[in-house]
Amino acid sequence: MHITGYRSHGVAAAVALVNAVTGSGDDDGPDALREILRANNFFWQDFQDHDAEAFQILGRALRPFFEATELAQAVEVLNDLMLETPMHPHLSGHDNLGLHLHYAPPSAKLPLRFRATTLMNLSAMVCEHGLGRSGVCAAEGCDRVYADTSRAGRRRFCSEACANRTNVAAFRARRRNNP
Ligand SMILES: [Zn+2]
Ligand SMILES: [Zn+2]
Numbered sequence: 001m002h003i004t005g006y007r008s009h010g011v012a013a014a015v016a017l018v019n020a021v022t023g024s025g026d027d028d029g030p031d032a033l034r035e036i037l038r039a040n041n042f043f044w045q046d047f048q049d050h051d052a053e054a055f056q057i058l059g060r061a062l063r064p065f066f067e068a069t070e071l072a073q074a075v076e077v078l079n080d081l082m083l084e085t086p087m088h089p090h091l092s093g094h095d096n097l098g099l100h101l102h103y104a105p106p107s108a109k110l111p112l113r114f115r116a117t118t119l120m121n122l123s124a125m126v127c128e129h130g131l132g133r134s135g136v137c138a139a140e141g142c143d144r145v146y147a148d149t150s151r152a153g154r155r156r157f158c159s160e161a162c163a164n165r166t167n168v169a170a171f172r173a174r175r176r177n178n179p
Helices: 009-022 030-039 049-067 071-083 110-129 160-177
Strands: 090-092 100-102 134-136 145-147
Touching: 009 030, 009 049, 009 110, 009 145, 030 049, 049 071, 049 110, 049 134, 049 145, 071 110, 100 110
Parallel strands: none
Antiparallel strands: 090 100, 134 145
C-alpha cells in the first residue's frame, strides 16, 4: 500500500475535491465531501459539517494548479499554499497502516491534515513529472481536472466517459472527411 509517495491518496483526493468544488454540476456539500474523504482513505469520520468551507476554499485554491500551462505557475500555486500551511512532518504507524509520513502538526484537525497531505503529494508528483501528469480534461465542454499516477501516465481525460466520447467524435469526423 502506497501511503507516502505521490501515488498515495492525496493526489486523487485533490482531484476529486477540485472537481466537486469547481466543476459544473458537481456537489460540494458536506456529504459529498465526506464521500471524497472516505473514497480516498482519509479519516472521514472526523469531518464536521462546518469543515466544508475549509475544503471548498482549498478546492478553489488548487484549481489553478491543474490549469497551469507553465511549470513555474504550478510551482507558484503549490509554494504559496505550502507556505501558508503549518507543517510539522512526523512518522506515524497508526491503525496498522505501516510507518508513513504525516505532514501537519500532530494536533491538527482534519482540514489542515488534508491540506498538508494533498499539497505534499501534488508537490512530489510535480517534482517527478512536471506538468505531464495533471491537467484539465481534453474532452470538449468538460471542465473537470485529472491527475495520472499510473506507470504509463498517458491520461488526458477526467474519465473513461470523456475519453470514449472524444474518440467516437474523432472517428465520426474522420469518416465524414473520408467517405
Ligand atoms: Zn496516517
Ligand atoms: Zn471530462
